[in-house]
Amino acid sequence: MGGAAVVLLGTSAGCGSGPEGAAGTTGTTLTVYAASSLTSTFTELGKRFEASHDGVTVSFSFGGSSDLVAQIDQGAPADVFASADTATMDRAVAADAVEGDPVAFASNTLEIAVPPDNPARVTSLQDLAEPATKVVVCAPEVPCGAATQKVEEASKVDIEPVSEEQAVTDVLTKVESGEADAGLVYVTDVQAAGDQVEGVTFPESSAAVNTYPIAALTDSRNADLAKQFVDLVTGSDGRSVLADAGFAKP
Amino acid sequence: MGSGQRPVGLPGWVFVPAAVGAVFVLLPLAAIVARVDWEDFVGLVTSDSSQAALALSLRTSATSTLLCIVFGVPMAMVLARTSFPGQQVLRSLVLLPLVLPPVVGGIALLYTFGRRGVLGSTLEVLGLQVAFSTAAVVLAQTFVALPFLVVSLEGALRTSGQRYEAVAATLGARPTTVFRRVTLPLVLPGLAAGAVLSFARSLGEFGATITFAGSLQGVTRTLPLEIYLQREVDADAAVALSLVLVVVAVVVIGLARGGRAA
Numbered sequence: 234m235g236g237a238a239v240v241l242l243g244t245s246a247g248c249g250s251g252p253e254g255a256a257g258t259t260g261t262t263l264t265v266y267a268a269s270s271l272t273s274t275f276t277e278l279g280k281r282f283e284a285s286h287d288g289v290t291v292s293f294s295f296g297g298s299s300d301l302v303a304q305i306d307q308g309a310p311a312d313v314f315a316s317a318d319t320a321t322m323d324r325a326v327a328a329d330a331v332e333g334d335p336v337a338f339a340s341n342t343l344e345i346a347v348p349p350d351n352p353a354r355v356t357s358l359q360d361l362a363e364p365a366t367k368v369v370v371c372a373p374e375v376p377c378g379a380a381t382q383k384v385e386e387a388s389k390v391d392i393e394p395v396s397e398e399q400a401v402t403d404v405l406t407k408v409e410s411g412e413a414d415a416g417l418v419y420v421t422d423v424q425a426a427g428d429q430v431e432g433v434t435f436p437e438s439s440a441a442v443n444t445y446p447i448a449a450l451t452d453s454r455n456a457d458l459a460k461q462f463v464d465l466v467t468g469s470d471g472r473s474v475l476a477d478a479g480f481a482k483p
Numbered sequence: 484m485g486s487g488q489r490p491v492g493l494p495g496w497v498f499v500p501a502a503v504g505a506v507f508v509l510l511p512l513a514a515i516v517a518r519v520d521w522e523d524f525v526g527l528v529t530s531d532s533s534q535a536a537l538a539l540s541l542r543t544s545a546t547s548t549l550l551c552i553v554f555g556v557p558m559a560m561v562l563a564r565t566s567f568p569g570q571q572v573l574r575s576l577v578l579l580p581l582v583l584p585p586v587v588g589g590i591a592l593l594y595t596f597g598r599r600g601v602l603g604s605t606l607e608v609l610g611l612q613v614a615f616s617t618a619a620v621v622l623a624q625t626f627v628a629l630p631f632l633v634v635s636l637e638g639a640l641r642t643s644g645q646r647y648e649a650v651a652a653t654l655g656a657r658p659t660t661v662f663r664r665v666t667l668p669l670v671l672p673g674l675a676a677g678a679v680l681s682f683a684r685s686l687g688e689f690g691a692t693i694t695f696a697g698s699l700q701g702v703t704r705t706l707p708l709e710i711y712l713q714r715e716v717d718a719d720a721a722v723a724l725s726l727v728l729v730v731v732a733v734v735v736i737g738l739a740r741g742g743r744a745a
Contacts (some may be wrong), residue, residue: 395615412614441661
């Protein structure tokens, strides 16, 4: 069900972003599979790519990295894959789906998200261990939860969460609605949420740095375009768009 | 059934789409069974997290079913036996959770019972914290399951009619006695069917729970949530737990049918 939703989302994003490409007689479609956290930045980069490549439409499928690898492994027609962590990209490499070596293009660390008025007055990671503070984190089974666990172990801070969510967005909505006093999400999520939440950075976050790799895929029928898109993301244009969204250098 | 009576024949073409429909429902169930890793099955379904999830699911679904009966029976009676302006509209609205995506139900509950919801501050004054508690799971399940009970029972009440009730009343029975001695025994099969449907719907509840109650082992992480989470790391565990849920559902429906036949 999730997979179908992802595919639909990808299709509609593709249609929306390239009417001029679709109208062109020599229209080529470049299909990019990317982690959900890259939705806004890659959509922007896709527009720039279309603007500089006449007749090319960039179509995206955004989803959980492991779902995307599974789809690529099952023969989904993708030209480029950008993953939210190196472990998932390694699986794509192991499946011989990747052309050349993946390139790290961004990194992300955890940040504490609190409701705008910060009702529990959270100012540090240690504050999250306070029993009266309702903290929501990601479940250890998903990447953001694994990062949370790494930070807890490195900092020796023992958080007793009231909920272990399935995805970063679930954590964020619980903080936005004021249900939770604090949540652990990525820096970019706090930035994307705008006024809905406030961010509290903490030095211990350096214990878990998530690196995003990108690669062109072996089965791509547009090998040149795929390589050019990877170059755009890893180049100065990509850097500035990603930095605006809060991503750090790899 | 119908012995000695010549059955009315069905048009032959009916059997083809009927068979296709049956295969469509049964094939995915067979696919789950085929996909189960039997060697590790026992280990997968008896792990701490699985047991906690199953126990929580059974406990919360039983509580929700009870709440559905407590509130659903009177609702069905009012809808079936009285008439007042706006009743049609009210009925449609009450049955809304039946067709509403559960996620929407979860969001609605959040803004009602959540800390910053309509009733949130009142509840907080009373010392009740619904957020992230097992009570939130029960609320979510009751919200989505209640219409099933109301619909089944209202149908049963309308079918059974009011003749016996009227007779009992003319013989001097008071409304509560009529309800207890006449109405209830008449509609018991309908009530049982509604309760089973409510239990089954509660057991499968996912969207409203994950949106409203959160997910924590032993507190709010019911079996469907556990299956969804296990899917991320261990497909075999997710399949094994799915089979458990299928078996529980089959047993519940079997019990209900057995109860009605007896």
